[in-house]
Amino acid sequence: MRYLTAGESHGKQLTTIIEGVPSHLPLLPEQINESLIRRQGGYGRGRRMQIEKDLVDITSGVRHGYTLGSPISLVVHNDDFKHWVNIMGEEPLPEDAEVKRTISRPRPGHADLNGGMKYGHRDMRNVLERSSARETAARVGAGAVAKVLLKELGIEVAGYVREIAGIVSKVDETLDVHERARISEESPVRTFDEEAAQKMMEAIDLAKKEGDSIGGVCEVYVEGMPAGIGSYVQYDRKLDAKLAGAVMSINAFKGVEFGIGFEAARRNGSQVHDEILWDEEKGYYRRTNNLGGFEGGMTSGMPIVVKGVMKPIPTLYKPLQSVDIETKEPFQASIERSDSCAVPAASVVMEHIVAFELAKAITEEFPSDYFPRLKKAVDDYRAEVREF
Ligand code: EPS
DSSP states (O other): OEEEEEETTTSSEEEEEEEOOOBSSOOOHHHHHHHHHHOOOSTOOOOOHHHHOEEEEEEESSTTTESSSSSSEEEOOOGGGGGTHHOOOOOOOOTTTTSOOOOOOOOSSSSSSHHHHHTOSSSOOOHHHSGGGGGGGHHHHHHHHHHHHHHTOOOOOEEEEEEEEEOOOOTTTOOOOOOOOOOHSSSSTSSSHHHHHHHHHHHHHHHTTTOOOOHHHHHHEEEEOOTBBBBBSSGGGGGHHHHHHHHSSSEEEEEEEETTGGGGSSSOOTTOOOOOOOOTTEEEEEETTTTTTTTTTHHHEEEEEEEEEOOSSOOOSSOOEEEEETTOOEEEEEOOOOOOOOHHHHHHHHHHHHHHHHHHHHHSSSOSSSSHHHHHHHHHHHHHHHOO
């Protein structure tokens, strides 16, 4: 499975093409819309999310509620485009026309300057439009399809917030994936700890008031992945490495941890590694899950627990110093509409990014173009490793 996205933030639409989804997987637009709507929420979002109501138009690959095995294309229209037709339209402009909303003062922390230099865009709007986190809507579409596939195989994925601006939410580690999904969905900051949630919202309000932005830590929790997916035999087959790369590809993400992550550096081995147990009912399992569901580049059969660090969004109402590329004079960076905190939304994005990588790994491990055959192969494999 693979996918590509296309689309500018204020262009006509976002497009996703997903290749390699097996045939005969039941798939409804509502399942994708639910994910898109979840991505739009969260305390701290800006005005753009009031303009958009992200809804999918499935334009290929699905017929009568089932996938065909052919490429699936998803379209999300940008309602805001109607305000940007003259700025973002594809037609050449008349010779004497003035180009509006050009950007010559790159925002520190965004792709503006590096992208401008690389692609020769002296109007850095051409960079901003594609590097904007609006593109994550297209990626969530792909992840929503992956989530449907995983769910049919008994694999569930939940994404939520662990930390915003240094305020850490307590997590009851005994919560299962359904409880994590349900409780985080009820919280405006997608977290389990009401006291921390209150403080997080106060921090978001303060950042907004000050024209600033704040970041945080998202976590994704997965139950039901069979053991042994991925591989130890070659560096580029290690599934935790692929997941880390995918998480790092999310806009504004700067770090990834599995299980106790960096804390492992501070503990003795006896306090890190997860002891192996076996019983009739569960088969093999671990006393703890410090390694977050991975050993040797492969799943251990324990829940996957992965964290991603999101830096504060670099689009600030209180802009930092920059240089105007036309005059080379120091200036304040461009002010663009933005979110003061997008960590809750990013946790939904991360959930879908992780889901896609896992679905991809499963379809590589059990290649089949026909979903019922894939499902049988996964079931047989589960029975086999249980008896190992
Ligand atoms: C976003 C859409 C964008 C931003 C935000 C995320 O829309 P606009 O630029 O029209 O406000 O709200 O992206 C950024 C702030 C960024 O720096 O990339 C979305 O759909 O999530």
